[in-house]
Amino acid sequence: MTPDARPQTILVDERDDRVIVTLNRPEFRNAIDQRMVVELHAICEALEQAPRILILTGAGGVFASGADIAELRERRAADAHRGINVGLFTRVAALPMPVIAALDGYALGGGAELAYAADFRLGTPRLRIGNPETGLGIIAAAGALWRLPELVGVPLAKEIALAGRVLTGEEALAARLVTELHEPDALLPAAHALADRIAVNDPLATQYTKAVLHAGRGEHPRAEQEAQAVLFESPEKQRRMTEFLERRQRR
Structure with a gap:
């Protein structure tokens, strides 16, 4: 693999029955930029051809603070029609084997929408998850507006999407948006324990x-x-x- 072909925004740990992908732009709170989108598409392609469990997590105590605002500011109508993030998140949701999102710190905007595309979400008490897009003059257009009502119900989805409510880890657990809470150092082991339960099945x-x-x-x-x-x-x-x-x- 050439240096330019190596992932630069994610860390990849491949095992026989699972792949662990760490979003790795800690200086930008793991904001999802175009390079990360491309690299995550490559992961999806590999898992479509050789299905394994996918664990998604973030470096530096943050899952993903959202889409990269500097890139987002420059996007125009044609970019909206391309569905840059929603195309990726739809692909993540459709992966043959289950996807586990291990969420710590911020999971906002596009980061939250990536988490919503997972089959399982585990969190920490310091998790903050929500969709503040309207405060930036846009909508949550990468899955939140249809996945979130299915996950937490319409009333709470409206609080999050229309009023900018950001849920704490405890609130996300109460709403069943996450199914477990663990201290940060126990989060990834808990994701692996869940993957182990899945992996023993056919x-x-x-x-x-x-x-x-x-x-x-x-x-x-x-x-x-x-x-x-x-x-x-x-x-x-x-x-x-x-x-x-x-x-x-x-x-």
Whole structure:
């Protein structure tokens, strides 16, 4: 890999069953710039071709403070139509295996929207998460305005998106926007513990479960039936069920 091809805004730790990506622009509170978007697309491409669990976290006690405002200020109508951030976050949400966001410090604006695209969000007590975009003369256009109502309900979503409410870690936990709170030094181990629970299951069954969970209402129950038809023919299903029956017989 040439020096220019190496990731410069993220740190990547690849393991057999998971990839840990650390947003790494601590001098800018990990603000998401165009280079980071490109590098995260490359991660998505790799995980689409060889599915593994993805853990997203941030360097320096911050997840991501938002999109890079210096870049955002220069964007015009054509850039809005390109859907720069929403295209990436949609791709993250659609990854075959689960995505875990480990959130510390600020997760604001685009940083919050990246977190909303994850399947699981873990936080710390010092987490501050929200969407203050209207204060900058724009909207939260990368997923918050449809994902957030699904995650926390319409009334709280309106407080966040329209009134600029920023949730603390405790408030995010109460709203189930995050499912666990941990002290900062325990956050990444907790994300790995969750990944371990996922990893012991059949990866193909996990992928189909995620795909069916994301299917539109009109696609059910056909989506379940088609997924189950594939899994019923899977050698891994046969192996796991045989092992289960043999263990039960030994009791």
